[in-house]
Amino acid sequence: MADFPDMELVMGDVVIRDDDVVEYHWTLIGDHSGTGNHVHISGFEEWTIGDDGLVAASRGNFDVAEYDRQVAHGVDDTG
Numbered sequence: 001m002a003d004f005p006d007m008e009l010v011m012g013d014v015v016i017r018d019d020d021v022v023e024y025h026w027t028l029i030g031d032h033s034g035t036g037n038h039v040h041i042s043g044f045e046e047w048t049i050g051d052d053g054l055v056a057a058s059r060g061n062f063d064v065a066e067y068d069r070q071v072a073h074g075v076d077d078t079g
Contacts, residue, residue: 004030004039012042022047029077037074041067 001007012025025044032039043062050056 003033004028005033006030012044017046020049022049032071035071035074037071038077039067039070040075040077041070 007028007030010027010029012027013023015023015025017023023044023046025042027040027042029038029040031037041062043060046059046061047055048057
């Protein structure tokens with residue numbers, strides 16, 4: 001969170017894969033504190049749900065190359 005002090009995390013969707021796997025789709029929007037470049041990157045968390053109904057494990061997924069490109073060069077998503 002220190003890399004994006006103005007971070008906005010937007011929920012895209014929640015997809016139930018089966019009884020114990022759920023995907024939480026998100027988009028991160030913000031300005032990188034190191035480069036000042038604007039970033040707009042999407043991904044998802046794959047949650048494994050435990051017997052208690054809570055998230056037991058979370059595995060993040062996003063396009064690392066696209067993230068790195070946007071941190072280095074920014075993206076214009078104003079229109």
